[in-house]
Amino acid sequence: MKLLISIATVASIMASDALADTYKWVTYKPQGAGDAQAITTQWFADQFAERTGGKHEIEIFWGGSVAKTREIPETLAAGVGDFGDVVTPYFPDLLPLNNAIGFYIPQPMDSLGVGEAMEEWHARYPQFSEELAEQNLHAVGFRPLESYGLLCTKPVRSLDDMKGLRIRSYGFAYPALIEAMGAIPVSISTADAYEALQRSVIDCTPIGPALARGWKYDEVAKYYIEAPFGASFGHIIAMNLDSYNAMDDETRAVIDQLGHDYLLEYSRQLDEDAARVRELWKGDLGVEVMEFPAGELEALVADERVQAVREEWIEKAEARDVPVDDIVEKLTF
Template structure:
């Protein structure tokens, strides 16, 4: 609690300073991100695309300066830093903040689910356009989501071949979030909570045998150096990041600039999905070459049969209860997250 209070006090003080500076140069906005500038992945590349487009579409009148690599706020500090005005723009890893934004974490309660990257992005985009509760949940923390960055469709990257559920028995699988622990248990494996940054070593040292991930991220984190089997388990795309703004910064923009930001958010999803698909295809080509990763098909029916598991259904019911309590038509919303009968 002391640490949280210290962060809040620090961010508020910095935010006040940022506000004073902003009065003298209101045309320059600050983007705070955990991504390293030289990462070269779809997230970093399209962040730079968005920044360049913002300058171009405002005729050079406005620009965004990016503070890369957690130099202003670390991953778990970004929502609070944005809310305090330390930054104007930033990317928020939604699943890291389940208590702050339970409604906006909807997809994380429904794994496996049938949607890919672009579909998940449009799904969340539509929720924000249709139901005010999703925007209000963020507004309560002085945040505004102008765009969305889903992750790629996931399978399992493993250190040993997995051809069916029978091969999952006794394996240790990296777990996080809401649905994965119960899904992994239903598959007959043991969930192990490990941070993304620690997973390479965990795979290398056999602390875990598998991790849910997609090809592009597996290459980005170099997990495919130590785990050589990619299992095509159709887990669906996870919802990853909000492209967020400090709500006051957004409200203080003129209507024309707000329109540029909102349209950029919609266009960003299209560009990001395109770049991510190209990246994933490139990685799959590398896997068939020098990287030597074997891609294994998984019997889809075996996965679908698990959805009725009591643990998996319990997680889904948890989100439905939260949504109903907020006055949302949960049963209608979750149709998109369910496999067709």
């Protein structure tokens, strides 16, 4: 009898071990980046292990070791990874609904507001999740970027000062907005923007303080203009849909709650980063922060080029039977 009990106990332990899962998180972010994204990615993994009582864990594959930035959606969809950072603005044709913020710059929400809006839209409108499901993806959390202004190599105090400036551009809203300002949109990657500022290929780039410091743009551009662009939407914390559906109910509930808690933790870290950078700017980094007449920028929203971009998103949303009125109201001043 004792032997049978012993065998049963060993079998139970082995079965328990067999049920333990290690999920793979693929990210382009270097582990040592030390910014809000890197810190909270590790926080998510630690919390997942803690909240599942060590039954499950996440192994993070840092620095593009498994997939580069633009490869992550396909990598996740194929099941090579379970979790990953989908940089939504890079895939506007693949994920137009989930890129709503990218069609509405400037907009009035801060980082936390943008993240909460994405949570709300996913909860209220199944089309947002269906768009991801078509790529075998599921959103477990949202990582908005910080509120953006303009980092420039020369002082800019009004729209008149923007005439003829070369400004880094990407996505949908920024090219139209920059042209409406009387400036020239220049398409340059994030990685190439440092040299472009240094060599005067561009005069300004839309960015927030934390990212400006992270990419060291503030070494070569010393004027930060508080243009009220609002927060940009950055990343979906996505899962392979099959991996998500294969979780037991208890683990899935942990992930669902953790996704919301992640937004709060990430937003807190991001705010701390931005405040720290602004203090550094006052010191040895010597970046001058300049006010910009908010009314001037908001008036640009009426420009037909800016409105055409917004109408384009509305058409895409209505084509999928998404009620747009509440969404548009949240995105407009």
